Amino acid sequence: MIPGTFDYFRPKSLAEATKFLHKSKNASVLAGGHSLLPMMKLRVAAPSALVDLAGIAALRGIKKVGGNIMIGAMTTQHEVLASALIAKHVPILHEAAQLIADPQVRYVGTLGGNVANGDPGNDMPAVMMALDATYKITGPTKGRAVKARAFYKGLYETALKSGEIVTAIEVPVPGKHGFAYEKLKRKIGDYATAGAAVVLTMKAGKVAACAIALTNLGATPLLADAAAKALVGQAPDDKTIGAAVAAARAIMDPANDTRGTPEYRKSVGGIYVERAIRRAIAAAAG
Amino acid sequence: MSKVHVKLKINGQEMEGLCEPRTLLVHFLRENLSLTGTHIGCETTHCGACTVDLNGKSVKSCTMLAVQAQGANVITIEGMANADGTMGALQEGFRQMHGLQCGYCTPGMIVRAHRLLQENPNPTEEEIRFGIAGNLCRCTGYQNIVKAIQHAAAKLRGEEFLEAAE
Numbered sequence: 001m002i003p004g005t006f007d008y009f010r011p012k013s014l015a016e017a018t019k020f021l022h023k024s025k026n027a028s029v030l031a032g033g034h035s036l037l038p039m040m041k042l043r044v045a046a047p048s049a050l051v052d053l054a055g056i057a058a059l060r061g062i063k064k065v066g067g068n069i070m071i072g073a074m075t076t077q078h079e080v081l082a083s084a085l086i087a088k089h090v091p092i093l094h095e096a097a098q099l100i101a102d103p104q105v106r107y108v109g110t111l112g113g114n115v116a117n118g119d120p121g122n123d124m125p126a127v128m129m130a131l132d133a134t135y136k137i138t139g140p141t142k143g144r145a146v147k148a149r150a151f152y153k154g155l156y157e158t159a160l161k162s163g164e165i166v167t168a169i170e171v172p173v174p175g176k177h178g179f180a181y182e183k184l185k186r187k188i189g190d191y192a193t194a195g196a197a198v199v200l201t202m203k204a205g206k207v208a209a210c211a212i213a214l215t216n217l218g219a220t221p222l223l224a225d226a227a228a229k230a231l232v233g234q235a236p237d238d239k240t241i242g243a244a245v246a247a248a249r250a251i252m253d254p255a256n257d258t259r260g261t262p263e264y265r266k267s268v269g270g271i272y273v274e275r276a277i278r279r280a281i282a283a284a285a286g
Numbered sequence: 287m288s289k290v291h292v293k294l295k296i297n298g299q300e301m302e303g304l305c306e307p308r309t310l311l312v313h314f315l316r317e318n319l320s321l322t323g324t325h326i327g328c329e330t331t332h333c334g335a336c337t338v339d340l341n342g343k344s345v346k347s348c349t350m351l352a353v354q355a356q357g358a359n360v361i362t363i364e365g366m367a368n369a370d371g372t373m374g375a376l377q378e379g380f381r382q383m384h385g386l387q388c389g390y391c392t393p394g395m396i397v398r399a400h401r402l403l404q405e406n407p408n409p410t411e412e413e414i415r416f417g418i419a420g421n422l423c424r425c426t427g428y429q430n431i432v433k434a435i436q437h438a439a440a441k442l443r444g445e446e447f448l449e450a451a452e
Contacts, residue, residue: 001329008290008307008353030354037349038331050307052354078343102420104334104398107343108350188419189332 003040007049014058014138014167017051022140022163024049029165031074031113034105035122059112059167062086069171073112077101080111090171092179092199096127099181102189115148116166118156118220121191125152125221126213127181128169130197136168145170152220177201178284180276183215184268186259192216193259194269196248198280200231207231207281212244216259217252217269224248227273236281241274248273294358296321297365305352311345312336314352315362323363323393327422334421337394338362344401346420363393366400375438376400384451385434387425395421399435407443411436 009027011017021027028036028047039045053059059074062083069089071080080086080097087094100106100114100123114124115135128135128148135151137144140163151159160166183195195215201208210231212224227248234240254265292314293302303318315321315338327335329348336347339361366374376396379385386392395418402409402417409417414432423431429452440447 002310002313003308005306005308008351010353010356033351033354034331034349037351041329054354102334103402103417104337104344104346104420105331108345 001041003037004043004046006040006047008052009049010052010055012055014056014165017053017056018138018140018163018165020049021051021165024051027051029053031116032076032105032109033113034101034109035113035117035119053112053165064089064173065170067173069173071111071169071171073110073116073166073168075111077106077109077111077114078103081106089173090131092127092131092181092197093124093171095179096123096181096183096197099123099183099185105189111169112166115151115169116158116160118152118154118158120152120155120218120220121216122221123181123183123192123195123215126195126215127197128171129213129221129223130179130199130211131171131174132211133172134170135166136170137164138167139164143167149223155219174199175201176284178280178282178286180279180283182272182276182279184272191259194254194265194272196269196273196276198273198276200228200277200280200284202281202284206233206235212248212273212277214248214252214269214273217254217265219253219255222251224251224273226250231277236277241277244277245270245274290353292352292356294355294360296360297362303352307351307353309352310348311338311340311350311352311355312347314355315347315360318352321362321364324397325390325393327390327394332422333391333394334398334418335391335394337398337421339397339401342401342404344398344420361397361400363397366396375441376403376435378441379434379436379438379447380431382451383430383434383437385426385431386423391421391423391425395423395431399438402435403439403442408439409435 027049030050030052060072077097133148181197184193192215197213200210210228212228214222227244230244249270252266289304325335327333331349338347437447
């Protein structure tokens with residue numbers, strides 16, 4: 001099984017890459033390639049050219065800039081797992097990266113590819129929504145920034161326009177917080193049947209701030225805003241957590257596929273939201 | 287489609303070939319360079335039979351284009367024996383612990399285990415299982431593969447592995 005024919009281009013700079021992407025009709029950006037190449041083999045994707053970002057050094061690396069962690073788009077999941085900065089400041093990224101695919105895929109698969117390709121099965125988008133991260137984007141004329149929470153428009157549809165590339169992810173350091181990413185998968189390496197990311201802070205026994213986002217429970221990753229609001233200002237007990245779970249379930253609209261029926265996925269989706277909330281509360285209180 | 291000249295170092299030796307951009311690394315190794323030790327299993331990134339070591343990372347060579355490996359330093363199963371031609375520690379471990387039956391997944395298992403032991407010379411059983419999660423074996427049930435890797439790890443640390451194969 002091999003892809004159809006295409007031209008291959010490996011630019012040395014972002015300017016070269018965006019220029020090529022802009023003038024070429026049906027070119028795709030190639031990051032780790034572990035979503036794109038399988039899709040090309042199946043002819044689900046058939047780009048006329050690939051613009052390989054591997055040669056652009058500016059797209060790599062993890063650093064702390066003020067109150068943010070900046071992650072270059074070509075940073076691999078393996079590099080996230082190895083990063084002391086990530087482990088210290090945004091450990092939920094570490095927890096989520098460990099649940100992605102398998103070692104070989106994590107050596108090659110990138111953060112930028114995971115957040116930008118618009119697959120609702122990817123894990124990082126929901127985590128980035130929960131963290132209120134921002135994607136830095138470079139285009140043929142100028143750069144811009146889009147919040148993760150405003151980036152996902154539909155199945156494989158994002159805010160990215162023709163010729164644009166996600167270059168970095170800016171994650172605000174949440175301070176002392178509790179977090180959890182709970183993912184149900186059929187086997188190691190699989191996409192989520194259902195997943196939930198929770199980031200929250202506690203003050204005097206009450207939830208002070210909270211964000212909840214869902215993986216693979218709709219055509220896009222979902223920000224469960226009403227679910228989070230059900231917890232804020234409350235001392236979390238079974239009743240308030242139950243209300244949050246019900247609010248999260250109300251926005252789930254999962255596909256009917258080999259991972260289960262929509263009814264089943266909504267059912268387990270709620271259970272995973274509850275587990276993530278309880279674990280995040282315990283961690284924030286501890 | 288015009289062909290690309292791909293040059294890379296494999297098992298310490300400079301090698302090169304011409305291929306289309308769409309040629310997968312595993313096909314380039316097997317068909318252009320006649321290195322048929324690397325196996326093609328599923329061709330869908332699931333099974334890990336095609337695993338090679340590329341610039342110090344384990345990668346599935348069915349999900350990488352040969353052009354992406356331009357200039358890379360690659361280790362394949364053909365590079366796992368000792369310099370004098372005797373079996374390397376992992377090969378010896380798989381033999382002693384009966385870490386294979388049909389042998390189809392073994393090149394990928396050994397090349398992956400090589401990188402795992404480079405990164406973690408003394409892994410627990412759990413770390414080994416997590417570390418080889420990208421390699422499927424349909425014969426052995428993994429128990430003896432885990433033992434084979436433990437056997438090799440002990441040997442590389444200059445210790446003796448005392449457990450018997452299952």
